[in-house]
Amino acid sequence: MAEIIDGKKIAEDVVATVAATAKDLAAHGVKPGLAVVIVGEDPASQVYVASKSRKAKECGFHSVQHTLAGGTSQADLVALIEQLNVDPAIHGILVQLPLPAHIDSGAIIQTIEPDKDVDGFTFVNVGRLGTGEVDSAFVPCTPAGSMLLIERVRGRDLSGLTAVVVGRSNIVGKPMANLLLAANCTVTIAHSRTKDLPALCRTADILVAAVGRPEMVKGDWVKQGATVIDVGINRIPAPEKGEGKTRLVGDVAFAEAAENAGSITPVPGGVGPMTIAMLMANTLVSACRAAGVEPPRF
Ligand SMILES: NC(=O)C1=CN([C@@H]2O[C@H](COP(=O)(O)OP(=O)(O)OC[C@H]3O[C@@H](n4cnc5c(N)ncnc54)[C@H](OP(=O)(O)O)[C@@H]3O)[C@@H](O)[C@H]2O)C=CC1
Numbered sequence: 680m681a682e683i684i685d686g687k688k689i690a691e692d693v694v695a696t697v698a699a700t701a702k703d704l705a706a707h708g709v710k711p712g713l714a715v716v717i718v719g720e721d722p723a724s725q726v727y728v729a730s731k732s733r734k735a736k737e738c739g740f741h742s743v744q745h746t747l748a749g750g751t752s753q754a755d756l757v758a759l760i761e762q763l764n765v766d767p768a769i770h771g772i773l774v775q776l777p778l779p780a781h782i783d784s785g786a787i788i789q790t791i792e793p794d795k796d797v798d799g800f801t802f803v804n805v806g807r808l809g810t811g812e813v814d815s816a817f818v819p820c821t822p823a824g825s826m827l828l829i830e831r832v833r834g835r836d837l838s839g840l841t842a843v844v845v846g847r848s849n850i851v852g853k854p855m856a857n858l859l860l861a862a863n864c865t866v867t868i869a870h871s872r873t874k875d876l877p878a879l880c881r882t883a884d885i886l887v888a889a890v891g892r893p894e895m896v897k898g899d900w901v902k903q904g905a906t907v908i909d910v911g912i913n914r915i916p917a918p919e920k921g922e923g924k925t926r927l928v929g930d931v932a933f934a935e936a937a938e939n940a941g942s943i944t945p946v947p948g949g950v951g952p953m954t955i956a957m958l959m960a961n962t963l964v965s966a967c968r969a970a971g972v973e974p975p976r977f
């Protein structure tokens with residue numbers, strides 16, 4: 680049976696380090712500030728945003744949330760971001776995705792000042808990661824958190840290991856692949872046009888699933904002893920819990936995958952909590968840079 684990687688616990692360790700360093704920063708007269716911007720009333724997004732704001736307060740941050748009406752114009756959203764870009768009390772800006780369809784998300788993301796882009800989505804930060812300047816980049820929180828979990832079980836140098844990342848989004852799949860490459864893995868990125876995905880997955884010492892399809896990765900896709908990172912967050916009906924009830928599952932069929940894997944992340948309690956913890960870590964690093972203080976290593 681696989682070791683179950685306790686993302687919740689590892690996330691708590693990260694948050695404890697963040698909170699302790701935030702306290703030290705106070706001696707330099709700096710309080711890390713995080714601004715979270717949400718447009719519209721998507722209930723799932725509201726849950727995530729609330730937990731980000733709560734965690735920021737727990738870390739002793741200055742935490743502000745801007746909730747804009749669903750009909751907000753592109754120009755008004757740009758104006759808010761430009762104001763946050765020059766606000767010295769704000770070290771991190773997160774614009775919750777997805778944005779409503781009438782807004783050009785790509786253009787909005789590029790409006791964020793790269794030094795406050797704690798999601799790591801701007802061209803500057805993507806470019807830093809892509810050219811191997813990992814230490815100066817803000818790395819997107821989900822892959823950064825996934826990488827920390829991988830390091831806990833396999834160490835920092837992954838030389839000689841084969842990694843397969845299923846999913847090629849800008850938010851998860853591509854930056855994940857870049858991080859694994861930077862750690863010396865041999866990396867393959869798979870997607871919806873990949874031929875014989877099960878066979879490809881069976882080659883992986885490290886298998887990352889970021890697809891958005893409930894329990895798609897089956898037990899017999901997993902190589903004996905592999906490390907399996909399940910990024911998927913899928914809410915599915917759970918009639919066994921009562922009428923209209925739901926439960927969260929990942930992109931991996933957990934029970935059967937755990938029979939072959941050496942280590943595996945659960946959903947919930949795996950990558951999700953790490954994502955929020957890394958958002959706090961990135962915001963802290965931004966504040967350290969602003970204060971001229973060496974940031975901790977996570
Ligand atoms: N835990 C966390 O903190 C976070 C979790 N998530 C979750 O991770 C999952 C992925 O998110 P995200 O990257 O944003 O999703 P996207 O929808 O942007 O990307 C999904 C990727 O999966 C690929 N894909 C879809 N169907 C298949 C298939 N049948 N076989 C192989 N590949 C397939 C797509 O391929 P193609 O490019 O060819 O279309 C695409 O590259 C979701 O469940 C999301 O909820 C996301 C962010 C944070």
Ligand SMILES: Nc1nc(=O)c2c([nH]1)NC[C@@H]1CN(c3ccc(C(=O)N[C@@H](CCC(=O)O)C(=O)O)cc3)C=[N+]21
Nearest residue numbers: 727774775776777798820912947948949951952954955
């Ligand atoms: N600009 C932007 N940055 C993001 O990082 C971003 C985003 N937009 N849009 C949405 C996705 C999704 N995401 C998650 C964060 C935490 C959990 C999380 O904490 N999950 C818990 C369970 C939560 C629950 O019970 O619903 C867990 O897996 O244990 C999940 C998903 C960040 N995202």
